[in-house]
Amino acid sequence: MTDTRTNQDWLHDLNASGALQEAAIAELRDLLLRAALYFFSRNLGDFRGLNRDEVMQRAEDCAQDALIAVMDHLADFRGDSKFTTWAYKFSINMALMAARRERWKGVSLDELASSGESNFLEPAIQDHSERGAPEQSAMQGEVRKIIRDVIKHELTDKQQHVISMMVFNEVPLDEVVRHLGTNRNAVYKMLHDARRKIKGSLQARGFEVGEMLSLFGASR
Amino acid sequence: MKSDRFERWLQNIYTTQDEEISCSECFDAVSHFVEVELSGADAMVRMPKVKQHLDQCPACQQEYETLRDLGRLENEGGVPSADDLQDLIP
Numbered sequence: 494m495t496d497t498r499t500n501q502d503w504l505h506d507l508n509a510s511g512a513l514q515e516a517a518i519a520e521l522r523d524l525l526l527r528a529a530l531y532f533f534s535r536n537l538g539d540f541r542g543l544n545r546d547e548v549m550q551r552a553e554d555c556a557q558d559a560l561i562a563v564m565d566h567l568a569d570f571r572g573d574s575k576f577t578t579w580a581y582k583f584s585i586n587m588a589l590m591a592a593r594r595e596r597w598k599g600v601s602l603d604e605l606a607s608s609g610e611s612n613f614l615e616p617a618i619q620d621h622s623e624r625g626a627p628e629q630s631a632m633q634g635e636v637r638k639i640i641r642d643v644i645k646h647e648l649t650d651k652q653q654h655v656i657s658m659m660v661f662n663e664v665p666l667d668e669v670v671r672h673l674g675t676n677r678n679a680v681y682k683m684l685h686d687a688r689r690k691i692k693g694s695l696q697a698r699g700f701e702v703g704e705m706l707s708l709f710g711a712s713r
Numbered sequence: 714m715k716s717d718r719f720e721r722w723l724q725n726i727y728t729t730q731d732e733e734i735s736c737s738e739c740f741d742a743v744s745h746f747v748e749v750e751l752s753g754a755d756a757m758v759r760m761p762k763v764k765q766h767l768d769q770c771p772a773c774q775q776e777y778e779t780l781r782d783l784g785r786l787e788n789e790g791g792v793p794s795a796d797d798l799q800d801l802i803p
Contacts, residue, residue: 523795548802571745573745574745574747575748575787578780586776681736681769682735684769685729688769691726692727692729709719709723
């Protein structure tokens, strides 16, 4: 089915009543289901252990939740993209959260984070084998020490917790959000503040981070 | 921590800006960003804050990439049907 409705058609029909609205909603729901299934089909590894019916049910749930979100936000559509592109993002967002939730179910983030916190200040930043020249290795070591010190002494416990999960254990953002009972914006801000502090400390000690990238990249 | 992940994180630190848009602001703008990109214009130049956020945020980046690919499929004739996509699920 190729979408032939204009943006104005979509808004008109979704805001209408009766059969006109029902048809538009049915078409929109189908598109949202396709978006969720498209995301799932590219992330099948997140659904190991589920059969096709169970995956389909997850996709149907995402499409339904996305449909509700789209209808709730219709007034926010500014027309700066195709309506379908705007609507797809709600379904993709639901699908990504569902996929991550499936992949990480049964994993104790508390245990993961605490084990990370007990060691990330030491080996996590140190596993580069020192293959460069002695001077280069010394500089690499100094950079790592600065980063360790900033994490340990200048970041809050919560920032350390988030960095341990996301940076050192690669826990996805939405799982951290769920674990902390907060939202993406709050976690992103914590990471942003931490990055700013580390960047500032490195620059204050004379390290331009761009030089450091070549410093570490050159060691391989 | 693997070296490539450490370097990626250093890159994130290096490209940190004093002001960055939030995930919600990125979500609001990403469909426009995709539309600009699909039109052939340079979305990175026209919407640098969105681009900067996408570079920092793997979740938003993955959503953006999926949205862009769906947009391309639409422009090329349509997103595959639900039945066709279901067949890709083992």
